[in-house]
Amino acid sequence: MDHPRRKLTRKKSISYAKWGYIFIAPFFITYLFFTLIPQFLTVYNSFFESYRVGLKQIGPTFVGFRNYADLFSPDSSGTVLILKYAWNTLVIWFIGALPQFVVALLLAVLFTSTRLNIRGQGFFKTVIYMPNLIMAAAFSMLFFTLFSRVGPIQALLEQWGVVDQSFDFFSYKVTVRGMIALMNFLMWFGNTTIVLMAGIMGIDQTLFEAAKIDGANSVQVFFRVTMPLLMPIFVYCLITAMIGGVQMFDVPQILTKGSGQPNETARTLVMYLNGYLTNKNYGMAGAISVIIFIITGVLGGFVYKMLSAQYKTDKTPHRRARG
Amino acid sequence: MKKVFVVLMVIAMVFLAVSCSKGKTETATKATTQGKVFNIYAWNEEFKGFFEKYYTVPEGVTVNWIINPSDNGIYQSKLDEALLNQANAAADDKIDMFLAEADYIGKYVDSEYTMDISKIGFTNASTQYEYTIKAASDSNGVCKGVSFQCCPAAVIYRKSIAKDVLGTDNPAEVQALIDTWEKFDAVAAQAKAKGYYMTASFAETFRTFSNNCTKPWVDANDKLQFDDMINAWIDQTENYIKNGYTLTAGVWDQEKTNQMFKDGKTMCFFGPAWYYNFCMTNAMDPVQGCVGDWCIVKGPQAYFWGGTWLLAATGSDNTEMLKDIFETFTKNEDVCSKLVSNENQFPNNTKVVEKFANDPTYGNTAILDGQNDIAVFAGLAKDIKWENHTNYDQLLNEGLQNKLQEYFKGTVDKETAMKNFYQYIKETYPSIKL
Amino acid sequence: MTKAKSNIENTMGRIQLIIIRVIVYTFMILLAVLCLFFFYLMVINSTRSNAQLATGFTLLPKGNFLVNLKNAWNDASINIPRGMLNSLIIAVSSALLTTYFSALTAYGVHVYDFRGKKFVFSFIMAIMMIPSQVSALGFVQMMNKLHLNNSFIPLIVPSIAAPVVFFYMKQYMESVLPLEVIDAARVDGSNEFRTFNTIVLPMLKPAIAVQMIFSFVSSWNNFFVPALLLDKAEKKTVPIMISQLRSADYSKFDMGKVYMFILLAILPVIVVYVFLSKSIIKGVTAGSVKG
DSSP, X not given: OOOHHHHHHHHHHGGGHHHHHHHHHHHHHHHIIIIIHHHHHHHHHTTEEEEEETTXXXXXXXXXXXXXXXXXXXXXXXXXXXXXXXXXXXXXXXXXXXXXXHHHXXXXXXXXXXXXXXXXXXXXXXXXXXXXXXXXXXHHHHHHHHHSTTSHHHHHHHHHTSSOTTOOGGGOHHHHHHHHHHHHHHHHHHHHHHHHHHHHHHSOHHHHHHHHHTTOOHHHIIIIIIHHHHHHHHHHHHHHHHHHHHTOOHHHHHHTTTSOOSTTTTOOHHHHHHHHHHTTOHHHHHHHHHHHHHHHHHHHHHHHHHHHHHHHHHHHHHHHHHO | OHHHHHHHHHHHHHHHHHHHHHHHHHHHXXXXXXXXXXXXXXXXXXXXHHHHHHOOOOTTEEEEEEEOOOGGGHHHHHHHXXXXXXXXXXXGGSEXXXXXXXXXXXXXXXXXXXXXXXXXXXXXXXXXXXXXXXXXXXXXXXXXXXXXXXXXXXXXXXXXXXXXXXXXXXXXXXXXXXXXXXXXXXXXXXXXXXXXXXXXXXTTTHHHHXXXXXXXXXXXXXXXXXXXXXXXXXXXXXXXXXXXXXXSOOTTOHHHHGGGSTTOOBOEEEEETHHHHHHOTTTTOTTTOOTTSEEEEOOSSOEEOOOXXXXXXXXXXXXHHHHHHHHHHHTOXXXXXXXXXXXXXXXXXXXXXXXXXXXXXXXXXXXXXXXXXXXXXXXXXXXXXXOSOOTTHHHHXXXXXXXXXXXHTTSSOHHHHHHHHHHHHHHHOTTSBO | OHHXXXXXXXXXXXXXXXXXXXXXXXXXXXXXXXXXXXXXXXXHHTTSOHHHHTTOOOSSOOSOHHHHHHHHHTOSSOOHHHHHHHHHHHHHHHHXXXXXXXXXXXXXXXXXOOTTHHHHHHHHHHHTTOOGGGGHHHHHHHHHHTTOTTOSHHHHGGXXXXXXXXXXXXXXXXXXXXXXXXXXXHHTTOOHHHIIIIIIHHHTHHHHHHHXXXXXXXXXXXXXXXXXXXXXXXGOOHHHHHHHTTSGGGTTSOHHHHHHHHHHHHHHHHHHHHHHHHHHHHHHHHHHOOO
16 A cells, blocks of 8 residues: 555665664664663662661662562551552542543633634633643742742631631641642643644544534534544643653642651652652662652553554554645 | 744843853952862851851852752752762862751761861860860861851740730749749740740740750660650640640741741740841841840750851861861951851850850840840850760751651641651661661 | 524524533633632732731732842842753753754654664654653762763753654654655755755754743753752752742741742743743644644
8 A cells, every 4th residue: 555655765765774873873872871871770779778877878788679578568557658659649640630631621622613613712722821831849839838827828718717727738638639739730731722622623624524414413523523533642642641640749849848748648659769869778769760660661551552553543544635 | 933942042141141240240259360169068048148248268269159958858968979979079179168067967077078177277265165166076086177156045035925924024034934844834824825825836845855865866776766855845745736835837937937026926936046047037027027025034944956067078178268267257256246246146255255245235136125145145055065966866856846747737646647757767767776 | 484493493502602602711711810820929929028928818919029039139048040040051952952853863763764663663652651750860870970960961961862752753744744855855965964954854843843842841840850960059950949948948038039939930931931822832733733
């Protein structure tokens, strides 16, 4: 099913193969030096006992999988801390990401509806995209000051009689996680909306018309036409959101000053890692890094599979359409 | 794309211009002809302010301040990294001097990374407080630095509230009413009855207790031990929280410092002389503050809190200047006097301290009601002892307060809070046995 | 009769449409207010003095803006102008490197046939999901060994290898870059590098612009790795300075100044955005219409 033109190019490009290597070389050299070797070092460290007591370095002593065993052994109350932090990360990510994708999808569909013909979209998109550009560190610092015991939000709620003076946003699991999720939601839903909108607009308009002529209502159109064709872009958004979710650090770190209060329910995996990195406990930090690596690997594997399947089937018809 | 690029470039240029013009004025005043660099590690701006005001940097030397916050051990961690690299660093990148607090000074003093200051020509004077020398000396008695301040601490109370609660605001009478913890607790109940708080932070009295511990945090076998004093503090705080005598805010929290405004409801604060400038700026606010409504007394128990030592880093190539700085801030009576009269500090020079303590014309009006606070502090400073310190104190004190705060706030039960504290120790100092 | 029926249907449809529109607009306004509310409070609070801030909530500005600005800008402990310059140097350099080299890499994979090409593509797709934190330990260790801590190099150069940007460029090329153009250039005797730099790059303008912004922003906002590497005052970036506001020693801070610091940290990106929001959003659109 190859195009004659494609054949021509391929035949010609054989002599250009070396240029392929040259063009991708900078990427791979940089990757090797700044990521792959450090990655190897990280894994290597995880098999050693290596930490500092003051100015004295203890180790490195090879201990096999002991750091991993330590990570997964329950503490006095039977909690496996790393699982607790992984759960925290997942919960906080989820309560932010769920509204993010629902709202974004809804907005994208509404905005692209020719029947509704929503005006002021340009301005609205500008507004909802803006939080995406805000420095997470600054945003969480802002939330901290606004929601602190002596901050304006607390003052306002006291004025309204919603809460009394003893209330503290930073004492409750729900409010702390809620604040982090709200920030994540605000930072990302605009971005997702715009990308999904572009995706919907990229769908061949005649398909919608055909569906309408066939008597499909808007819900059917959404599930039968829009969603399947939007899938690749939706998945792309999901990848980005997942990468972001696992990396969640800046916002909870600054909001809770690294403590993950209350009772460490807002402590994420990367905050756990950061604690050991700051204390120069390289053995444990290495082991946690490897765990995070495996988690992202598993999560990413699914997405990767979906994406590459989509990528292959998606290509042919469009190539043809455009050819 | 061009537009993107142009906008980015314009912004880059504006900043470049702004920061260059800023940089120029700085280098102009410090004129770097010899290219000598003096690197100082610190965890805040306090000493930097005094240094820049009262020390004249030799011609041709540039002073670099490397300042990192001490919370969560960031300062120590960054400093350790730099010290471990000291031998390999270029001469101009080597640390010349670094600052250390009472809570962890031992770690540096008892290491090869600090130098014997007698080797650079500095001899300790009899005017320096004994404990400041002991703290800066290693196990063999070799002194590695000096402290520019002495930190006896007191109870700083609001006169108007004391008058309302106790019927008197006279320091001697107030002291008589709070000179033991039992009496202090009783006054707390009285204050509560009148609608006041005794203290504004659950950890306000922590330092008073912890400073009177009879054993160190960690014993000779690296085993953690809880002193009776620490337990006494926990008991007291439980009681205070339960009865509403204090707030759940941390010592440094804004919620606490807002209590120092005119309309604040808190009677007592605990701190040394540096506390005025460092924690009480709200009290000095021209509009909302309450300058002159404060006095100090010894309180239930003598203690000291903090202190900033200047340590000489091994490998420094500016030993002359090091010696010079040490002399300026300990022996130069003019500078030490200015630290008192301009900065409300309590200097590490007994001669200057005596002068102010016996000077009937001296009184602190920057924040107090004109009381001679130096005389009060001088009385307390004599008895300061340096004992039961470990290298782990900063993070253990900080960690205990942070974890217990959640308990005092009612977020977790005591058992969980303690479990979190032990977990924190395990993460921070794996070598400590629990 | 049928006409009447369709008339009624029409009216019903119109009423329905109006109701839906009202709901949608209300929803939009609520979301917009939610997005702007916290930043509005920030701006308002940056105009209030510390004592005024202690009095609680207000939606009205006070007159302390310039005082706060002066205090924040000249603050001795947090040299915010310097931090902004540092962040800017890093962010602009990263943006340039990442877009150019990602385009180059994507072009290499897109245009040329070479052994292992499939693997290269799959490999980059696979590493796309790996966060930088998992190699941070080795990275920091290595940079310390090479004395590159307190240097901007470890914060700039790695942006050459950016799988996400690569992926975006690759997709963009699939939709806008016909191979005939390259063939034509070859016939004209253009060498491969020149073809890429003079013919292909201009065709990628919208994608490059968008990714430049994204890269600039993410680099400006980056906190984790810089915080592990930088400790010298003159090297610190804005997020590190902001995080220091949260630490104890700065509690003596005047809150008006704190709000001003946050404002200053956010401002450059907002300025860029105000000027370029149209092209950013349009750029996202252009890049996403893909095969």
